[in-house]
Amino acid sequence: MRVPYFAIVIADPMPAAAEPAVSAPPAVSPRHALLEQLIATAVSGAAEQMRVLATGLAGALVDGAALADGALQVRLRAGNLLRERHFAFLHLASDALQRELRHAIAQLAPAPAVLDLALVSYEEMEAQVTLGGVARVFDAAHADALAALTARLAIVLDRPLLRGQQNPFRPEVFIGALRQAWLQFQPEPEAAALLLPLLRAGRCYDFAPILETLNQALERAGVAASRPSRQAAHDGREAALAQQMRRLFAAAPTAAQGERGNASSAALLARLAGPARPGGATRLQGLKAQLPAGSLSRADETTIDLLDVVFETVAADGDVPADIRDLIHAVQLPVLKAALADHAFFFEADHPARRLLDLLSRMGWERGQAAGAAPHDALLAAMRRSVDTVAGAASSDDGAFAHAVAQLEAALREEEAATQAALAGPVATALRQERHAAAAQAARMAVAQRLAQAAGDDNAVVVAFLQTRWTDVLTLAHTVEERKPGAVRNATQAMDDLLWSVRPKQGADERRRLIASLPALLAVLNRWLDVIRWQDAERLRFFAELAECHAALVRAPLDLAPARQLALALDATRLAAARRQAASTPAPPADAAAQAVDALARGTWLEFAGTERARRVKLAWISPLRTLYIFSNGTRQEAFSLAADELAQRLRSGAAVVLPDEPLVARALGRAVDALAGNDADGGVRVA
Known part of the structure; x- marks a missing residue:
């Protein structure tokens, strides 16, 4: 149906009152350049969907037969205008989105302006309420992608904490920009309130590809999707440790190549091929004293010393069950072969052999915390298979370790899926x-x-x-x-x-x-x-x-x-x-406890004080808005749940403590470096 009134209006391709196109300001810093790239990415992703979105909205507007005659005519005129001039609406929407995104980023400045409610009309407040209700549906549908993007943006903006409501790329900003474009586009005041009630899944932006593209852009820029506080500290320790390891091996030149080097390697491997010592003791202890003097290079001696500390750390950890310690000790020879062949074992946290040790120790530690763990469960079987895989390898090639790591990670994914299914209620x-x-x-x-x-x-x-x-x-x-x-x-x-x-x-x-x-x-x-x-x-x-x-x-x-x-x-x-x-009145700033709660990631272990003894539980689930946390005892059963403010209060009072999660090899190597520097005041390192 066509209303003749539009025969005059549609002649102009752009509304007379349209603002000029928004151009990106020149970048003044790498962070500014990255944010401008994100804005351009978001606007481009939204523009790609605009024609389909406009067509759907126009159809919904025209379908208004159940309304009174006056409202029906307004909808018909609005729908026909949108059909005829959707390109003009696309330009308005793109410009409005750029403005709204920059405004949302500017609001993250240290002292944002306070909204003067006296200047807001009833109609505008009603629109804001409706806008919030529409956006919440999309927030819930894309909670994981939004959480990852929020965490990455916190790192980019150098903020210890960024909440979902502060994410400049949240659906509310996109929908608000769409509404601003609609107000500019429609000449009739009666049509202003028509847009928001129509926006729902299938008749709005598909935020999944937009958020995925934004996350990928930040990932390519080296921004990890992890909470900034704990991750930044962990990355700093890893970088410092890697630098110390490189200096250590730079001061330990390798042995001369040729027959002598081959003979020393053969003698070393022959010594390691003997049966394991009872009681789980490390087989690397006293190895250098049993070899002929001068048969090892300085680098090989350093490798053995460092691995000796790693396996001693496992042996000394009472939180790791004895059967798991035996499994870890069974890979000493394959790990030594890998470390002798590639010193990157000590520099790179994702080295396959190092990753295998970290996974085995972490899974063993968690098994020790889980109450009533089955003696022959799927995870234990996967750990045994991974050890058999590397123990049966004919060489020190990383392929066997990579395959073993893949086996463990697949088992962990299955366990995670089973846990989530068990916690569905x-x-x-x-x-x-x-x-x-x-x-x-x-x-x-x-x-x-x-x-x-x-x-x-x-x-x-x-x-x-x-x-x-x-x-x-x-x-x-x-x-x-x-x-x-x-x-x-x-x-x-x-x-x-x-x-x-x-x-x-x-x-x-x-x-x-x-x-x-x-x-x-x-x-x-x-x-x-x-x-x-x-x-x-x-x-x-x-x-x-x-x-x-x-x-x-x-x-x-x-x-x-x-x-x-x-x-x-x-x-x-x-x-x-x-x-x-x-x-x-603005809300008080989040203290250290609130920031620690917001920084928690699924899989983190916490210790809660009890009347008789402390209780260790694993964080199994975080709600999309991070207001509720469910903890598990490690056996796919809910232990209890806590609200975010209550959890923060327990951390604040000391009734709850976040347990350290530094990987085994990094802890052991840090201890070894301290010992070499004469600073080993700690008698042992607990694997957690």
């Missing part, structure tokens, strides 16, 4: 709790914004009602918005109508409007209150007091004395200012 419960908490937060924010925006003369009974019962209504509306679009808009409009109904009326027209609107308002209020099952006597008292308030407004004299008007205006101004100040 607790995870589903936690997700419902988080969604409800997010909905409640959005409801409280909407009520606070309305009251902060109010003139300050609202009825105290109504204010208390909104802060309690209607907050419950808005929470429910946000919860069901995805299934029943328009629920948030309906509940928010009812709140606005109620607030208006209890404000002083300045003339006979406003009083007549009040009287005419009361039946519909009361019907909407009662329907929502029935849904939340508020049926006690307090409800009757509220409506009785509301009726008295409305009656007083209708009976009040139309003309007030000037002094009375001034007094009422001053009281309203003071109350409104207090509400705005309370609403705009």
Whole structure:
């Protein structure tokens, strides 16, 4: 269907009021250049989807037969305009997205500007509430990709903590830019509110490829998807240790090549081929004393000394079960062969032989913490197969170690999948709790914004009602918005109508409007209150007091004395200012405990103080918004769950401690370096 009105409007390819295209400012630093690259990547990914998005929106707008005639005509005109001029809308949307992304990045400055709620209209606040509800659906659908991107951006921006709501590339920013473009694009004010309710999965951006491309761009730039605090410290220790190892081997030249070198290697391997010593003792102990003097190069002696420390560390660790220690000791000869052939074992954390030792020790340590671990489970079988793989290899080639590492990693992935399946029930419960908490937060924010925006003369009974019962209504509306679009808009409009109904009326027209609107308002209020099952006597008292308030407004004299008007205006101004100040007070900065909670990664072990003894548990699941954490005892069973603030409080008080997770080889080599420097004050290193 075509409306003739557009025969004139569609002649111009761009709206007359359109702003000029946004150009990228010149880069002033590597970080700035990287952020500009990300902005260009995001805008390009969104633009690729714009034609399909515009076509879908135009079709949805035209499909409005169930609406009243006036609203139908607005939708038809808007849909036809979008069909005819989707290229113009694409340009507007791309420019708006660039502006919104740069604005979102600028908001991460140390002292962001505080929003003055007094300058925000009711319509704009309603749009922001609707925008938040639409964006939350996409936040939940792409939680993992957003979490990885948020962690990477924290590193890029050199911030110890970056929350999901601060991610400049979150769906809310994309959808907000789309709305800004829509406001520029549509000439009719009545069409402004048509866009947001239409945006849902299949009729909005597909954020999966956009977020994946952004993560890949940061990955290519060397930005890891890990929490910055612990990872940065770990990377720094690894780099320092690698540098020390390189200096150590640079001072230990290799033996002369040729027959003498081959003979010494053969003698060394012959010595190692004997049976293992009982009790799990390292077979490298005393090896140099048994070899002829001068048969080893300085580099070979250093290799043996360092590996001796590594396997002694395993032998001394009582947290690793004895059967696992025996498995690790069984790979001494293959590991020595690999280290003698390639000293990168000591420099590179991802060397296959080193990776195998780290995995075996870590899995063994975790097995020691798990209560009731089966004596012949799949992980133990995988560990034995990996040891057999390298023990049976004919040479020191990395292929055998790489194959063994692949076997262990595949077993760990299967175990992780089985754990997640076993925790499906607790995870589903936690997700419902988080969604409800997010909905409640959005409801409280909407009520606070309305009251902060109010003139300050609202009825105290109504204010208390909104802060309690209607907050419950808005929470429910946000919860069901995805299934029943328009629920948030309906509940928010009812709140606005109620607030208006209890404000002083300045003339006979406003009083007549009040009287005419009361039946519909009361019907909407009662329907929502029935849904939340508020049926006690307090409800009757509220409506009785509301009726008295409305009656007083209708009976009040139309003309007030000037002094009375001034007094009422001053009281309203003071109350409104207090509400705005309370609403705009920034949250306190996150302390070290809160940052530690936000830095936790799945698989981290923590120790919780108990009445009789400490309890060690593994972090098995983190909710998409990082508000809930589920811990496991290591046997695919839920131990307990904690909210983020409670976990932070336990870390703050010392009732919980994050256990160290430095790999075995790095710890042992660090101990060896300290010993060589005369600083070995520690009697042993625990593998964790």
